[in-house]
Amino acid sequence: MLKIYNTLTRKKEEFKSINEKKVGLYVCGPTVYGYPHLGHAKSYISFDIIHRYLKYIGYDVKYVQNITDVGHLVGDVDEGEDKIERQAKIEQTDPVAIAYNYENIYFECMDKLNIERPTISCRATGHIIEIIEAVKTLIEKEYAYVTDEGNVYYRVKKFKGYGKLSGRNIEENLSGERIEIKNDKENPEDFALWKHAEKGHIMKWPSPWGMGYPGWHIECSIMSKKYLGDTFDIHGGGMDNIFPHHECEIAQSEALNDKPFVNYFIHNNLVTVNGQKMGKSLGNFITLPDLFKEYNPKIIRFYVLLTHYRRPTDFDKEKINEAIKNYEKIEKTYYKIKKETINIENNKEYDDIKELKNNFIEAMNDDFNTALAISYLYEVVKIANTELNNNEKDKYKLKYIEAFIEECAMKILGLKFEEEAKTDEELLNFVLDLRNELRNNKNYELSDKIRDELTKLGYEVNDRKTN
Ligand SMILES: [Zn+2]
Missing domain, CATH: 3.40.50.620 (HUPs)
Incomplete structure (x- = not known):
């Protein structure tokens, strides 16, 4: 409910x-x-x-x-x-x-x-x-009136x-708001439904009260x-x-x-x-394009969800760094699980995970309490890592956990887990292997080009002996 x-x-x-x-x-x-x-x-x-x-x-x-x-x-x-x-x-x-x-x-x-x-x-x-x-x-x-100046106000x-x-x-409201400004309102608390367009105003439309534009509300x-x-x-x-x-x-x-x-x-x-x-x-205004230069947007999303929506989110770099660690832990666990569960069908239930899922849903049912829901996600990840470290892994349990993560973290919370990028070293070895193959085929033009480009990028290429 x-x-x-x-x-x-x-x-x-x-x-x-x-x-x-x-x-x-x-x-x-x-x-x-x-x-x-x-x-x-x-x-x-x-x-x-x-x-x-x-x-x-x-x-x-x-x-x-x-x-x-x-x-x-x-x-x-x-x-x-x-x-x-x-x-x-x-x-x-x-x-x-x-x-x-x-x-x-x-x-x-x-x-x-x-x-x-x-x-x-x-x-x-x-x-x-x-x-x-x-x-x-x-x-x-009679909930609104027109003034001589062509404005319409709500009464x-x-x-x-x-x-x-x-x-x-x-x-x-009278004491709290800045309403001492002289204007054509009957009462200071009245607000504009339609504003008369002053000279030079570009966005304006014809109306029964002259050229103007709508109020904000x-x-x-x-x-x-x-x-x-x-x-x-x-x-x-x-x-x-x-x-x-x-x-x-x-x-x-x-x-x-x-x-x-x-x-x-x-x-x-x-x-x-x-x-x-x-x-x-x-002077502490943070725009999203600036923020995304420093942090992956998926981290920002996760960080926002760590606080209930009715509480203020405090932007604090230390706390964000902590969130990054926790996020990466979930992400890594998820991909480790995926490697273990290829060709495994999800056909068993596990009470400990089932209970945590119920807790997760209960937290969401309680006025969308994502902060509490995420604490159950952490618990599931902990159980997953214990399982992953076992010599005899229960792959059906891992599959069950995988389904939990996909349903709760990805679908409901909208978290995104991306495959780990190949390391530079792996990529470099791939390029070097490719270059050796070219040299073996006596395609020196292309192999030299690769060497030159790598040199430009700061890598020194020592040719291995080839036949
Ligand atoms: Zn609105």
Whole structure:
């Protein structure tokens, strides 16, 4: 029985899907204006695990993830520049080129982390018509209003459930947020559904309220409704999305559809660097392309899974080096097992491994506790190594362990084990043998070429006597 910690109720709850065999999952995707960073890795690996595990226990999962390519303003407030337009100025190119480029880089990085792609990846700019229709409906229902400046705002006071996700009430927000900025809102807590395009703004569309562009929050209400319906099973995102983003999504969707928006809200915790918050302004910001120069992405994935998704992942080089050792131990064991089990059919069960598998599944059922699940994987690897060191190896047991590793570590956790690369020495001997064969056949032209190339690479070739 799967239990999920639901941010809406602040409790672990038994998971029940709306449709018996299906799950609708929506996760807020990236705003594509810069390189993805370690925080993205934490978030999308966490939801990849949730996606994989729901499939593993038999659900047909429709996983929708948006791409924010317009409307996300600097500082996450209703004032200031669009993040993508600002980056376009810096790189002296079009906003659309910025969004396209960073979307590609985002997916390249996610692929390297062995994150399965969502069923549907949808862009905000592809849903402007639906957004305008929804804003019109919200105005008709008096949940929104148009100002003289051509902006449309959501009237927060009208929505009784505002604050139910974050636990904040409007008064608290007033003291906590930067809302003293002068603007055309009825109330400072109101948020933009549609923004009037100022002079020089490139990404804009015609609307009943003039040329403009959507606010940041509305796209998720609209795309989740379009692909998953008015009410769906699971909505995910980083903890920093709880307020204001997800609170605003609830307000928009429930006012629009007169139905509950989401049954389970799941939020992953954030990344710290040596215990400190990670941030561009703090100078400890780690982008994934930079990180992958130093570490194999499969290690980063493993490292993220060593911490439960609701706890912060601390980027600490010593701890990563420790993780590399543990990872390599599993990987080596797996390949040693594979060598022993060629032509062995898996037809026996072993109680000790079976129990560890049950423990592994129980850990995953307990709000996707990968950290605990991996501790059982270690135990299995230990048993495997004892077996591998025996003179009389039980190959059926090794086969049974192989199946455990493939199912639990590879399929559910998405870990990747690669065949050990041939050592340089083996490769070099192969080249030298080949060269001797050429010399034996009196193909001196090619054999000399190989010798010269090897010399360039720093190897000295001493010719053995040939006949
Ligand atoms: Zn969202």
